[in-house]
Amino acid sequence: MGKKTVKDIDVKNKKVLVRCDFNVPYDENRVITDNRRIVAALPTIKYLIENNCKVILCSHLGRPKGEVKPEFSLDIVAKELSKLLGQEVKLASDVVGESAHKLTSEMKEGEVVLLENVRFEAGEEKNDPELSKKLAEMAEVYVNDAFGTAHRAHSSTTGVADYLPAVSGFLIEKELEFLGNAIQNAQKPFVAIIGGKKVSDKIGPIENLLTKVDTVLIGGAMAYTFLKAMGYNVGDSFCEEDKLDLANEIMEKAKNNGVKLLLPVDTKIGKEFDPNTESKIVKCTEIPDGWEGFDIGDETIKLYSEELRKAKTIIWMGPLGLFEFDQFAIGTNSIAKVLADVDAVKVVGGGDSAAAIEKIGLSNKFTHISTGGSASLEFIEGKKLPGIEALQDK
Numbered sequence: 001m002g003k004k005t006v007k008d009i010d011v012k013n014k015k016v017l018v019r020c021d022f023n024v025p026y027d028e029n030r031v032i033t034d035n036r037r038i039v040a041a042l043p044t045i046k047y048l049i050e051n052n053c054k055v056i057l058c059s060h061l062g063r064p065k066g067e068v069k070p071e072f073s074l075d076i077v078a079k080e081l082s083k084l085l086g087q088e089v090k091l092a093s094d095v096v097g098e099s100a101h102k103l104t105s106e107m108k109e110g111e112v113v114l115l116e117n118v119r120f121e122a123g124e125e126k127n128d129p130e131l132s133k134k135l136a137e138m139a140e141v142y143v144n145d146a147f148g149t150a151h152r153a154h155s156s157t158t159g160v161a162d163y164l165p166a167v168s169g170f171l172i173e174k175e176l177e178f179l180g181n182a183i184q185n186a187q188k189p190f191v192a193i194i195g196g197k198k199v200s201d202k203i204g205p206i207e208n209l210l211t212k213v214d215t216v217l218i219g220g221a222m223a224y225t226f227l228k229a230m231g232y233n234v235g236d237s238f239c240e241e242d243k244l245d246l247a248n249e250i251m252e253k254a255k256n257n258g259v260k261l262l263l264p265v266d267t268k269i270g271k272e273f274d275p276n277t278e279s280k281i282v283k284c285t286e287i288p289d290g291w292e293g294f295d296i297g298d299e300t301i302k303l304y305s306e307e308l309r310k311a312k313t314i315i316w317m318g319p320l321g322l323f324e325f326d327q328f329a330i331g332t333n334s335i336a337k338v339l340a341d342v343d344a345v346k347v348v349g350g351g352d353s354a355a356a357i358e359k360i361g362l363s364n365k366f367t368h369i370s371t372g373g374s375a376s377l378e379f380i381e382g383k384k385l386p387g388i389e390a391l392q393d394k
């Protein structure tokens, strides 16, 4: 059973509180460096504007931990949103205080007000009913479109749903469709690419995927934990020594489930953690001491590409190397380029994988790139997300 969306209830002319995830990265000059989460929220906001709603937006930014800290102000988001919408988005200087009340009571139909960072309120992360009630009092309907924060049970993501009719926006609908359907009703062959830093971060999603996929391609730093578990020397590569048994269990489970699990056969190693460090490609069975594996090598790229070209469904979580350094971004970028031309359902979860694909401008070649980092991993793991559970069933 799905969750109701803004289209399943009457929102016309109503005052609507919309929880978005505007937790975007920004630099030391407070310039937003990636606006994808804001762009992804536009369809719901525009729909509500078209339906003559008074649109009250709320979000967190960073982790101000219940205190008002100007460096975490949503002013940068209000500006970006005004530009993207082509209409003014007024920013309240508080969350449920005088400013919020004044702006939201004076607003006209079709106008948009953004409340200040909801984590300036100590009650937010405690899911305090008092704060939930105050948020609810400002509106007639609650819409959650903050997929990236759906794994948090906070006042603005769950508590407020106790006091208002609560439905999802189009972003959450889309995330559920692709992350849910892509996995539950996957067309075969179904291939998962699992990379990133740690085995321990991805264990939940891996275990769930092992019951569904045909093939798993392992990359990123976590590959060295698997290689070490198999008894190979990994030099100074990042390795979770206490997860060797876990890696062995995963390989055993894959075998028992008839899942083909591939590890890199070659790797690009570097002398130091430095963008310009000396580097070379070696076989994974021959990583010398004093060197660290930072990327998959050409043979592995070839091997993985062959598997991916046969796939009908692909899920990708975690970059295949240290993509922030150009010389170790080749594995991730090459696989992204191969995927761009593969005719399959292609879904990306995990924050850094999405960033890596965005960095080389290939986002539009994917079926869906999740706006949720941890939320997408928890969802793929099969966990129930509180921000979604709180919404009305269809």
Ligand code: ADP
Residues within 6 Å of the ligand: 195, 196, 197, 198, 201, 219, 220, 221, 222, 238, 293, 294, 295, 317, 318, 319, 320, 321, 322, 323, 324, 349, 350, 351, 352, 353, 354, 373
């Ligand atoms: P995601 O956010 O997509 O789930 P993770 O957070 O698990 O991915 O991992 C991403 C990080 O892992 C990136 O910062 C990347 O540089 C790092 N990484 C990937 N491969 C390596 C490697 N071989 N050595 C060191 N760091 C790596």
Ligand code: 3PG
Residues within 6 Å of the ligand: 021, 023, 062, 063, 148, 149, 152, 373, 374, 375
């Ligand atoms: C995210 O960026 O993962 C979400 O916005 C949630 O943020 P949080 O980890 O601070 O709760």
Ligand code: MG
Residues within 6 Å of the ligand: 350, 351, 352, 373
């Ligand atoms: Mg990450």
